[in-house]
Amino acid sequence: MATWIINGQTISAETGILEKKHVKVENGSIAEWLDAASQPDTAGHEVIDATGKLISPGFIDMHVHLREPGFEYKETIATGTQSAAKGGFTTIAPMPNTRPVMDTPDTIRYVLDKAATEGVVRVLPYAAITKNELGRELTDFAALKEAGAIGFTDDGVGVQSAQMMKDAMALAASFDMPVIAHCEDNTLVEGAAVTEGAFSRKHGLKGIPNESEAIHVGRDILLSEATGVHYHVCHVSTEQSVRLIRLGKSVGVKVTSEVCPHHLLLSDEDIPDSMDANWKMNPPLRTPKDVEACIQGLEDGTIDIIVTDHAPHSEEEKARGMERAPFGIVGFETAFPLLYTKFVRTGRWTLDFLLRRMTSDPARLFGLPYGTLQPGAPADLTLVDLENERAVDPDNFLTKGRNTPFAGWKLYGWPVLTMVNGRVVWTEKNGINR
Numbered sequence: 001m002a003t004w005i006i007n008g009q010t011i012s013a014e015t016g017i018l019e020k021k022h023v024k025v026e027n028g029s030i031a032e033w034l035d036a037a038s039q040p041d042t043a044g045h046e047v048i049d050a051t052g053k054l055i056s057p058g059f060i061d062m063h064v065h066l067r068e069p070g071f072e073y074k075e076t077i078a079t080g081t082q083s084a085a086k087g088g089f090t091t092i093a094p095m096p097n098t099r100p101v102m103d104t105p106d107t108i109r110y111v112l113d114k115a116a117t118e119g120v121v122r123v124l125p126y127a128a129i130t131k132n133e134l135g136r137e138l139t140d141f142a143a144l145k146e147a148g149a150i151g152f153t154d155d156g157v158g159v160q161s162a163q164m165m166k167d168a169m170a171l172a173a174s175f176d177m178p179v180i181a182h183c184e185d186n187t188l189v190e191g192a193a194v195t196e197g198a199f200s201r202k203h204g205l206k207g208i209p210n211e212s213e214a215i216h217v218g219r220d221i222l223l224s225e226a227t228g229v230h231y232h233v234c235h236v237s238t239e240q241s242v243r244l245i246r247l248g249k250s251v252g253v254k255v256t257s258e259v260c261p262h263h264l265l266l267s268d269e270d271i272p273d274s275m276d277a278n279w280k281m282n283p284p285l286r287t288p289k290d291v292e293a294c295i296q297g298l299e300d301g302t303i304d305i306i307v308t309d310h311a312p313h314s315e316e317e318k319a320r321g322m323e324r325a326p327f328g329i330v331g332f333e334t335a336f337p338l339l340y341t342k343f344v345r346t347g348r349w350t351l352d353f354l355l356r357r358m359t360s361d362p363a364r365l366f367g368l369p370y371g372t373l374q375p376g377a378p379a380d381l382t383l384v385d386l387e388n389e390r391a392v393d394p395d396n397f398l399t400k401g402r403n404t405p406f407a408g409w410k411l412y413g414w415p416v417l418t419m420v421n422g423r424v425v426w427t428e429k430n431g432i433n434r
């Protein structure tokens with residue numbers, strides 16, 4: 001039996017404009033597309049009525065935290081992948097800052113096994129660069145690649161030693177694997193919780209300076225040039241980082257980068273005076289000038305893709321206040337509606353531009369066979385309602401995390417159905433389908 005998704009809207013490859021189509025899914029793959037005028041032969045097949053809905057390739061999120069193993073009170077592979085499905089994501093790449101850290105083949109296999117049995121979307125794990133993410137000793141790259149890791153990163157902390165990073169890049173290059181970097185020089189941070197800017201000055205708080213990020217970006221671009229590795233910069237947040245990546249790309253360094261919705265939409269000037277820790281994340285919300293630089297960086301191709309950095313924490317942890325709460329906000333269930341509403345409906349971006357940054361571009365960057373709905377491709381797709389406005393309600397999240405600064409925002413662009421490998425894993429109407 002096949003599935004026909006009928007009367008959906010898809011972006012024409014030629015014109016970039018929405019057009020009505022029917023698509024047939026068979027044996028887990030996209031089988032064929034028909035023009036709206038044609039009548040699909042649906043006899044004996046399942047039919048999904050997508051009238052008025054966008055049919056997009058499933059979103060791909062190359063930077064997420066699923067917290068398992070070790071921090072199951074924050075999130076599990078089950079709840080994290082369900083949250084991803086509800087957000088329209090069909091492939092996600094979890095970071096290794098779990099407990100234990102994903103720094104051995106066993107931990108990678110543990111995550112892959114759990115994802116296969118309890119997860120509802122594709123899970124492609126990263127492995128740590130250094131043992132326990134302590135920056136002292138490299139992990140076994142060969143064995144980790146063999147176990148299924150798709151790249152190396154110590155996300156959560158920066159690799160402080162330039163020599164360690166250079167060794168890691170040389171080794172990763174020899175295995176044709178990317179190095180993904182959380183860029184942060186600890187000597188410039190010293191326990192601050194917010195950016196050096198209007199908010200830190202107003203409240204007499206220590207600030208996280210832009211250079212703490214950009215110094216690593218600059219250093220690592222030079223090391224990437226020296227080693228030839230594919231170097232990917234995590235969660236770009238500063239004008240200086242954008243400038244350095246632009247320069248690196250212009251001279252042919254294999255550097256790519258990502259940005260999160262919150263760094264495109266919020267600045268430190270938006271943080272409420274209540275010092276609510278749901279506005280605390282790493283890197284921090286920067287100044288309006290940095291926000292505009294990140295948007296322009298994405299627009300001119302300096303920044304390649306959009307990721308959420310979905311980082312759930314418990315309510316108790318986030319209630320500790322701005323200075324003591326952990327960094328991080330959840331992202332899966334608000335990412336597309338936020339960007340669609342604030343950048344596409346306002347006319348700054350085309351829908352095609354946004355979708356590419358969340359589908360085909362991440363797939364291309366990391367060599368994945370997803371992010372496309374060409375015949376023959378895996379049937380990973382999401383149907384999205386572009387017309388109805390709804391407020392963000394953390395009480396309805398499928399993630400365990402409630403830590404978002406976007407509660408109450410009225411948005412368009414809510415996913416209504418998510419399909420992975422030809423199987424419907426979530427619908428707005430019936431929830432998760434395990």
Ligand SMILES: NC(=O)N[C@@H](CC(=O)O)C(=O)O
Pocket residue numbers: 065097155156157182280281282283309311312326327328329
């Ligand atoms: N982004 C965050 O604020 N937090 C992340 C770590 C990270 O992505 O650096 C986390 O693991 O909670």
Ligand SMILES: [Zn+2]
Pocket residue numbers: 155156157182183234235282283
């Ligand atoms: Zn990070």
Ligand SMILES: [Zn+2]
Pocket residue numbers: 063064065095155156309311
């Ligand atoms: Zn992260």
